[in-house]
Amino acid sequence: MHPRRLHLIDTTLRDGEQAAGVVFTREDKVAIARELVAAGIPELEAGIPAMGAEACDDLRAVIGAVGSERVLAWCRADSADLAAAQLSGATRVHISFPVSDLHLRTWGKDRCWVLRELRRLTVEAAARFRFVSIGAQDATRADFGFLKDFVAAVARTPARRVRLADTVGVAHPTRLLREIAELHERAPGVALEIHAHDDLGLATANTLAAFEAGATAASVTVNGLGERAGNAALEQVVMALRVAHGIDCGVRTEKLALLSALVAKASGRTIAPERPVVGGAAFRHESGLHCAGLLKDARTYEPFAPEMVGRRREPFAVGWKSGVAALGAALRAAGESCDEAALRQLLPVVRHRARDLRRTLTPGELLVLLQATRETSAPVSAAERVVEGAAPSAPFPNTGVDGATPSSAAT
Numbered sequence: 001m002h003p004r005r006l007h008l009i010d011t012t013l014r015d016g017e018q019a020a021g022v023v024f025t026r027e028d029k030v031a032i033a034r035e036l037v038a039a040g041i042p043e044l045e046a047g048i049p050a051m052g053a054e055a056c057d058d059l060r061a062v063i064g065a066v067g068s069e070r071v072l073a074w075c076r077a078d079s080a081d082l083a084a085a086q087l088s089g090a091t092r093v094h095i096s097f098p099v100s101d102l103h104l105r106t107w108g109k110d111r112c113w114v115l116r117e118l119r120r121l122t123v124e125a126a127a128r129f130r131f132v133s134i135g136a137q138d139a140t141r142a143d144f145g146f147l148k149d150f151v152a153a154v155a156r157t158p159a160r161r162v163r164l165a166d167t168v169g170v171a172h173p174t175r176l177l178r179e180i181a182e183l184h185e186r187a188p189g190v191a192l193e194i195h196a197h198d199d200l201g202l203a204t205a206n207t208l209a210a211f212e213a214g215a216t217a218a219s220v221t222v223n224g225l226g227e228r229a230g231n232a233a234l235e236q237v238v239m240a241l242r243v244a245h246g247i248d249c250g251v252r253t254e255k256l257a258l259l260s261a262l263v264a265k266a267s268g269r270t271i272a273p274e275r276p277v278v279g280g281a282a283f284r285h286e287s288g289l290h291c292a293g294l295l296k297d298a299r300t301y302e303p304f305a306p307e308m309v310g311r312r313r314e315p316f317a318v319g320w321k322s323g324v325a326a327l328g329a330a331l332r333a334a335g336e337s338c339d340e341a342a343l344r345q346l347l348p349v350v351r352h353r354a355r356d357l358r359r360t361l362t363p364g365e366l367l368v369l370l371q372a373t374r375e376t377s378a379p380v381s382a383a384e385r386v387v388e389g390a391a392p393s394a395p396f397p398n399t400g401v402d403g404a405t406p407s408s409a410a411t
């Protein structure tokens with residue numbers, strides 16, 4: 001049995017800002033923090049106080065905006081970092097320990113150091129802060145026996161949550177299902193948090209698998225912003241839980257588009273069109289068969305309505321892969337109504353024009369082509385007749401499976 005709700009810790013302002021070349025201004029940080037809270041995110045990891053006075057001031061500004069009870073300050077396993085966190089006004093800290101042999105070698109530490117400092121620093125932190133979270137950095141490349149010992153050791157400290165960091169994104173869901181269940185069994189009193197990176201495109205899947213296996217918390221970032229290929233994306237995790245699991249995390253999903261745009265602008269990172277939930281093409285349709293189905297019932301070819309994530313339904317893209325129904329809808333939207341015979345006459349012209357241009361056509365371009373076809377009123381040859389959803393005779397690399405034949409679209 002997994003819990004019915006996953007506690008989300010947004011780390012856009014900490015791990016997100018660690019993405020190469022990304023610098024948030026203080027105003028950006030406060031604005032993003034406010035929107036995250038407005039969207040119902042219960043906890044924000046908002047900075048690294050040890051980075052210096054400006055980072056401390058940034059964190060203080062965020063705490064001032066959303067309250068210290070929601071904000072976590074990230075620290076290395078070092079008393080100096082805890083002191084900096086205290087200066088920033090944080091009342092909640094996360095202390096990260098390297099746990100894989102690779103990381104321990106890199107930093108000149110060993111497993112004895114980890115277990116000794118874990119005891120010492122958690123006692124020190126518990127005296128200074130209201131909440132202490134412990135991080136197992138590079139947990140997914142650590143010796144699993146040692147990771148179990150580490151989690152069991154955390155259970156004997158005042159810390160109440162352990163972050164299992166898939167620092168370089170090499171975990172996979174079936175492995176996490178097994179290992180997190182085992183860790184949970186070993187230390188049932190400690191909340192387990194998954195912190196997934198997306199180097200292999202598995203961050204969302206790994207977050208969901210960890211949740212299935214007993215993790216009760218997950219760290220995420222807006223747009224998946226983070227080091228290298230980024231982190232588990234807030235919007236993907238929230239919507240995957242909602243749509244695939246039927247679980248409501250208490251997030252106002254209609255805020256996701258706004259949050260995404262805010263972070264994209266502040267980070268200077270554009271969003272790929274095909275990116276789930278927030279990508280520009282995530283609700284865009286061109287294929288004839290899909291558009292014909294969507295006109296009858298939008299659920300036919302969409303997992304959820306765009307309005308659910310704060311987006312608006314956009315008109316169909318009309319081009320090389322369009323069918324009669326989409327073309328008719330586009331012309332109606334542009335103030336023209338055509339009978340089916342006229343649409344069937346216009347469609348091959350539209351398709352060939354789009355193919356020449358290698359893009360979809362604008363409403364203005366459609367109207368020009370409509371006018372031209374009306375003027376020529378040439379009879380439609382049998383070769384030019386097309387059926388809904390079928391591509392013209394020659395195969396074209398961009399046609400896509402769904403536009404190719406009606407039967408293939410069922411897959």
Ligand SMILES: [Zn+2]
Nearest residue numbers: 015167195197
């Ligand atoms: Zn990370």
